[in-house]
Amino acid sequence: MKHLLPLDxxxxxxxxLPGIGKRSAERMAxxxxxxxxxxxxxxxxxxxxADEQVGNCSCCGGITVTKExxxxxxxxxxxxxxxxxVVESPGDILKIDKTHGFKGRYHVLGGHLSPALGKSVADLRVNELLSRLQPEGxxxxxxxxxxxxxxxxxxxxLADVLSSRKVKVSRLAFGLPSGSAIEYADATTLQRAIEGRQLL
Amino acid sequence: MKHLLPLDxxxxxxxxLPGIGKRSAERMAxxxxxxxxxxxxxxxxxxxxADEQVGNCSCCGGITVTKExxxxxxxxxxxxxxxxxVVESPGDILKIDKTHGFKGRYHVLGGHLSPALGKSVADLRVNELLSRLQPEGxxxxxxxxxxxxxxxxxxxxLADVLSSRKVKVSRLAFGLPSGSAIEYADATTLQRAIEGRQLL
Structure with a gap:
């Protein structure tokens, strides 16, 4: 079959699309x-x-309908x-927001430092973050x-950059994922869970 | 986030799409x-x-560009x-054709008999198959x-319906899949591979 160009x-x-290989793509097509x-x-x-109506928020960098x-x-x-x-991507906002466990603001960094992918500090929205600190209290x-x-x-x-500002800096807790058994945890996760143990 | 309707x-x-669950769809979107x-x-x-230019062949039922x-x-x-x-779906033709192991014609049945899905003989392209036998020799x-x-x-x-016609009827061989070990074969596959054993 040589002439199925539109299908190809x-x-x-x-x-x-992310996570889609040739066989899945063929089955979908x-x-x-x-x-x-x-x-x-x-x-x-x-x-x-979606392409027309969805864009990025000029403030947090997350996803929004362009008219909002x-x-x-x-x-x-x-x-x-x-x-x-501070999150890496707009998708992370949606993910965290679904938990209803955080009621503050968000800021999308747009990735992480990656010499391999050529991502340096200049490619991250760090200045945008710094400029939000004071006006938003x-x-x-x-x-x-x-x-x-x-x-x-x-x-x-980030911790280094933020150390000169008058803000506390924290990061997400390390530990066992919910619903998991000790048996399945790797050594680093376990070690960090022990280090971060909480008094009952 | 309530207002991301275009994304939703x-x-x-x-x-x-086949094989795509909610999480994959979200990641793709x-x-x-x-x-x-x-x-x-x-x-x-x-x-x-593809929607405009690809359709089904009026003869075999396979996929073709509509102008051909x-x-x-x-x-x-x-x-x-x-x-x-005789194959179940147009995708099967592409799959078999890629092997370059078959040089004859194809015919798409359009599924298999399935009481559960309400697919009966009338839903399969059986008459279309029968009407091709004589003209195509x-x-x-x-x-x-x-x-x-x-x-x-x-x-x-199908074997029953075709028994009254002057044609041989065969089906694909049963046996071990290529590259597989006995260890991984299930009982039925093994039994059929023994039944269908070939002299060397």
Whole structure:
């Protein structure tokens, strides 16, 4: 079959999605063109609508509908709690916000320091963070980055930069993930859970 | 975050793709709207192009570009070998064709008998198959269906219907999958591999 170019193009485009390999993309493309309820058109229109109507908040850098800028979270007066949570990507905001465990503001860094990927300090939204501290009356910056080596380096860098400001700096707790058994925890996680043990 | 409707709509549309759950759909949607090289628009256009330009061959039922009907495989004179391979879906044709191990024609059944899904004989392209036998000088029908219970029932039904026609009817061999060890084969596969053993 040499002449199924539109299908091949679709497979190539689907392969660009995160976590999708060639076989998954082929299966999706076939399902889409065989769909009887117009899946291709529905998905295409949802993509174009999202592309047109969704953008980044000029304040926190998170995702927002373009007509609402600053975003819902940044313009919510009840969130002016003096707390700001620094995350890597807009998706992290959605994730943390779903927990309903944090009521402060957010700030998207736009990645972490990564020499391998050529990401340096200049590529992160650090100055944007610093310029928010005073006007928003921030008293504590919670750094919510991951625990890989590069994220750790980014945390150190941020802690260093923030040390000269009049704010507390904290980061997320290390420990056992919820619902997990000791049996499945790796040595570093266990060690950190012991170090961070809490009195009952 | 209540007002990210376009993103929610996109997640809902992506979730309709085969093998995509809510979390994968969310990850994809975020990647798409955050993409700096216009992934959303590229994917949308690939979807619309495929939807417009790809259809089903009126002869074999496989996938073809709509302006080429009957499809490349059906109109290829070199494939008039008297052999026809019956498959469940258009994707199966692409899969078998990639092996370069079959040079005859194909016929898409459009599924298998499934009382659970309400798929009966009337929903399968059986009459279309029967009407191709004589004009195309078919001497052997190779049934290339799976080995689950419902596919087995479909194979039996087809064998029964075809028994009154002047054609040989065969089905794909059972046995060990390529590259596999005895250790990983289940009892039924092993039993069938023994039954179908070949003299060396």
């Amino acid at each position: 193009d679709l497979v190539a485009a689907l392969e660009k 076939l399902a889409v063109v065989q769909s009887r309820d117009g899946l291709a058109r529905k998905l295409a229109h949802a993509l174009l609508a 800028n600053p975003c819902e979270l940044c313009s919510d007066g009840q969130r002016a709690t003096g707390l700001i949570c 921030i008293q504590e910056v919670i750094i919510a980055l991951g625990t890989d080596v590069e994220s750790e380096a980014t945390v150190s860098y | 709509d996109l997640v809902a549309a992506l979730e309709k 975020l990647a798409v709207v955050q993409s700096r090289d216009g992934l959303a628009r590229k994917l949308a256009h690939a979807l619309l192009a 009907n009957p499809c490349e495989l059906c109109s290829d004179g070199q494939r008039a070998t008297g052999l026809i391979c 078919i001497q052997e029908v190779i049934i290339a269906l799976g080995t689950d219970v419902e596919s087995e029932a479909t194979v039996s039904y």
